Amino acid sequence: MEVTIAKSLLNTSLRESEMAEVVMSSGCQRGIVFENNKLKKVGAAYSESIGLRVIKAGKVGVAATNDLRKVSQLVGKAVDVSGFGPLAQFEFPGKSKFGDVKTCSSSLLKFSNKDLVKLGEEMVNEFQEFDSKLLCFIEFNISQGESIILNSSGLEIANDSTRFGFGVYTDLVRAGDMLVVEEGQASCKADIDFVFYLDRLKQKINNARTVVKIKSGQYPVVFTPSSLGTILAYLYTALSGKNVVKGSSRLQGQLGKEVFDPRLTIIDDGLIDWKTGSTCVDAEGVPVGKLPLIQQGIVSNYYYDLQSAAQAGVASTGHGSRGLTSALGHPGLHNIQANAGEEAYVSILSGIEQGILAEEFIGMGQDNPFNGDFSLNLNLGYKIEKGKIVGRVKDTMIAGNAFELLAKGIRAISKEREWVGGSALYPYVVLEPVSVVSKGDTIN
Amino acid sequence: MIDRLSDLISQYKHQVDYCEIRLEESEGTEIRFRGRDIESISQPLSRGGCVRALYKGRWGFVSFNDLDGLKGKIEEAISLAKLGHGEKVELGDVEPIVDQVAVSYQKDPREVPLGEKVALFDHYIQQIWELSPKVSDAAVGYFDANTQVTLISSDGSCLVQEFADIYAGFTIIARQGEIVQTTLLTVADPLDYRIVLGLDDRISERGEMAVRLLEAKPVAGGSYPVVINQELTGSFIHEAFGHLSEADFVYENENLRKMMKIGKPVAVKGLNVFDDPTLVGGNGSYQYDAEGVPAKKTHLIKGGVLTGRLHSRETAGKMGEELTGNARVASYRSRPLVRMSNTYVNSGETSFQEMVEDIKLGVYAVGSIGGQTDREMFTFAAKWGYMIRDGELAELVRDVKLSGNVFETLNNIQAIGDDLKMHPSWCGKGGQVVPTSSGGPHLRIKNVVIGGQ
Structure with a gap:
């Protein structure tokens, strides 16, 4: 990447504006896809882009392109649209001390496509031994990206990262019944334990083989580390500084108040080595660190980008996220962690007389994001009876309010935690009471 | 340009079962409001391309922004497709098509000055806030794009197609205490900018519904x-x-x-x-x-x-x-x-x-x-x-x-x-x-x- 292009763009833009920021990035990604047990696709993607934000007469203008021949047009475009742009209530951040975090693995890049193919073939074979009727889909991706942020406050910070992504899924098809079960993980280095995820996938398949009925009613529901994120997402929407300043947050005015169960602690930390949400700098040049959001049930911080922080009269927390064509950033989280509890997962499970274990949902993101009311189709979920998983429940929806359940409905939190998608660390959590509506239980 | 691409493809087509180059160039306008304020206006310029090659059932695919060195990209896609051996795939037969397809706009959004678009959406935002004191937030987005896609394939197809998008979306949020309700309005017509004009009544109706939903069970x-x-x-x-x-x-x-x-x-x-x-x-x-x-x-x-x-x-x-x-x-x-x-x-x-x-x-x-x-x-x-x-x-x-x-x-x-x-x-x-x-x-x-x- 040629930093001189970025520097000269910054200098040119300052002839026509008071303040400016240039973000330039480039990356390459390669990956392979197995479909129906066979290697099907091998791909590579090269990308480059450059974006300019200017502040002129107090207003923000933006322009961006991935066509580096057109860099010279960016100043004019950004200045043109700044006339209509939002009032800048912030200034670009200057030089500061950035934290230390490992996100770039040179040994990951040594993994060749052939290595990935071999890994995929081994997985397919293992799966065939488990059940020769299953058709397996596997995807691996390795990517590498670099970016640099320069601004008129004197900041110049470069940031590199690598990423390894892995996903596997299979279709379970029987008469009148189809189901996809999946597993996956991501990391900045090649430390993914594939055997663990394959075993987990087999376990899901085994648990789903028997279909059982459940009566509609109120039950305790066990959320796994991967399904818990769907419920916690309502909190993250409410803790977003932008929603707070815009008046849409249900947690507005709740700072310092004990709103949730005192066992609930949630921290965002961008400085954990090799996690995919890690970075020393946010998209607006602000240093990234560790920020407690909920501490022992108390709302302790909202998270902000530059503009929403300025509107709230506080400093950016280093959570600015921004697409290059957007004049303003919006708050985004890095690596989010919920604290562990004290009980072992197996003992939590064995204490449930009758309930549901929720693994996968469909219908996420279709509920009102602000209210916390959720209603989710249980794509993969099991019935628990007398402490044991007895089979899969179908045609079943679960519903409740995330805020109310996390305040008064936490029955247990496991001491075990797992990373989900490379950037969230969650325990198993039992919430109660959750409404369950199941078909075959017709009220009319 | 097209002749050069066809030449390139014909140089390589004997090495694979099928290959194609697709190039894309687009320009557009994006306007977004959040709350009472404008959040962003931009006119992004985008360009990129890709090469796809098929060999014995495997697809190699390379995408890029930099159009220099296309030869290298074709060779890379071919080498990716040749990673290992599979079974040959027969693609459905198609007559090679040489054609140019232009968009026939009824009202071309590129003829409307940026200031006029911004003023229109600013008007809608003001209207939303005037609907009720219970309106607590709004998100409004407008998007238009014009994209030119060139496709050259080893079967002899050579197509230049123009695509258009015109879209506006309105999210209206009403609030009473802890109850928050949202309603959405989405309009789109790829060929006619007038689809985003005169939406006052429809916006009012949606905004009033958000307020009514606060009372609904x-x-x-x-x-x-x-x-x-x-x-x-x-x-x-x-x-x-x-x-x-x-x-x-x-x-x-x-x-x-x-x-x-x-x-x-x-x-x-x-x-x-x-x-x-x-x-x-x-x-x-x-x-x-x-x-x-x-x-x-x-x-x-x-x-x-x-x-x-x-x-x-x-x-x-x-x-x-x-x-x-x-x-x-x-x-x-x-x-x-x-x-x-x-x-x-x-x-x-x-x-x-x-x-x-x-x-x-x-x-x-x-x-x-x-x-x-x-x-x-x-x-x-x-x-x-x-x-x-x-x-x-x-x-x-x-x-x-x-x-x-x-x-x-x-x-x-x-x-x-x-x-x-x-x-x-x-x-x-x-x-x-x-x-x-x-x-x-x-x-x-x-x-x-x-x-x-």
Whole structure:
């Protein structure tokens, strides 16, 4: 990447504006896809882009392109649209001390496509031994990206990262019944334990083989580390500084108040080595660190980008996220962690007389994001009876309010935690009471 | 440029079973408001390309922004396709097409000055805030784009197609204490900027609904007879059935092929479902698909019987079925996937009044926030609903989310309305979002599970 292009763009833009920021990035990604047990696709993607934000007469203008021949047009475009742009209530951040975090693995890049193919073939074979009727889909991706942020406050910070992504899924098809079960993980280095995820996938398949009925009613529901994120997402929407300043947050005015169960602690930390949400700098040049959001049930911080922080009269927390064509950033989280509890997962499970274990949902993101009311189709979920998983429940929806359940409905939190998608660390959590509506239980 | 690309392809075509170059250049305008304020205006310039090569059943694919060194990119795609050996794939036969397709705008958004667009949306934002003191937030977005795509293939196709997008979306948020309700309005017409003009009444209606929903009770969960409106019919047929009719889903899976066997009765007798990319001005319309196959109308369900499915060249070749022209891409970053275009249930003969009049207790579900499927299971959220009591629409209810099994539901349709309407939609698959539209008449369905507390 040629930093001189970025520097000269910054200098040119300052002839026509008071303040400016240039973000330039480039990356390459390669990956392979197995479909129906066979290697099907091998791909590579090269990308480059450059974006300019200017502040002129107090207003923000933006322009961006991935066509580096057109860099010279960016100043004019950004200045043109700044006339209509939002009032800048912030200034670009200057030089500061950035934290230390490992996100770039040179040994990951040594993994060749052939290595990935071999890994995929081994997985397919293992799966065939488990059940020769299953058709397996596997995807691996390795990517590498670099970016640099320069601004008129004197900041110049470069940031590199690598990423390894892995996903596997299979279709379970029987008469009148189809189901996809999946597993996956991501990391900045090649430390993914594939055997663990394959075993987990087999376990899901085994648990789903028997279909059982459940009566509609109120039950305790066990959320796994991967399904818990769907419920916690309502909190993250409410803790977003932008929603707070815009008046849409249900947690507005709740700072310092004990709103949730005192066992609930949630921290965002961008400085954990090799996690995919890690970075020393946010998209607006602000240093990234560790920020407690909920501490022992108390709302302790909202998270902000530059503009929403300025509107709230506080400093950016280093959570600015921004697409290059957007004049303003919006708050985004890095690596989010919920604290562990004290009980072992197996003992939590064995204490449930009758309930549901929720693994996968469909219908996420279709509920009102602000209210916390959720209603989710249980794509993969099991019935628990007398402490044991007895089979899969179908045609079943679960519903409740995330805020109310996390305040008064936490029955247990496991001491075990797992990373989900490379950037969230969650325990198993039992919430109660959750409404369950199941078909075959017709009220009319 | 085109001659140079054709020359390049012909130099390499003997090394592989098939290869193509696709180049894309686009310009557009994006305007976004949040709350009372403008959030962003930009006029992005984008350019990129990709090379796709097929060798013994394996696809190599390389995408890039820098168009220099195309030769190297072709060689890389070929070498990726040759990683190991598979079985040869026969692509569905297509006549090589040499054509140029231009967009015929009814009103070209590029002729409208940026300031005029900003002023229009500023006016809508002001209007939203004046609707009620209970309006607490709003998000408004406008987007137009004009994209030129060049496709050169080793089969001799050489196509330059122009695509257009014009879209506006309004999210209105009302609040009372801890209750927060949102409503959405989406309009799109790729060929006519006038689609975003004069929306005052529709915005008022949606804003007032957000305020009314604050007082509405969540629907009580249960299994009900349900009447769904045209937009929701579209969402249902797209999400629950349409995705199963995409041939890439079944073509290599024996079990699924049996389940989706042509000639099999899958729905009530009166049901007819089409996918038609040739509709004029449809949000999902096009003349040629991403593989250069001419678009055509496909009868997916005819009188309740499965009669068609959607194909790419690979799936049609493998299944020995006719090409339908449904391979689509989101951009040069993506490989063609089998996708829907404009998908709809055809009108029947029942009026809305006849549909509800003998329902003792049921739900009328209106609009669609979105839907999701996992094979046979589907779930979709209505924008709002009304209880039906003793054959009449009764109180407004919120949080109406329907779920079920597609084949059961297609056989549980009790009445098909006489009032087909299409709605713009956007469909995601394999990380690619493409414009589509979907629609149908009102439908009455028995035993639908509605989630709720």
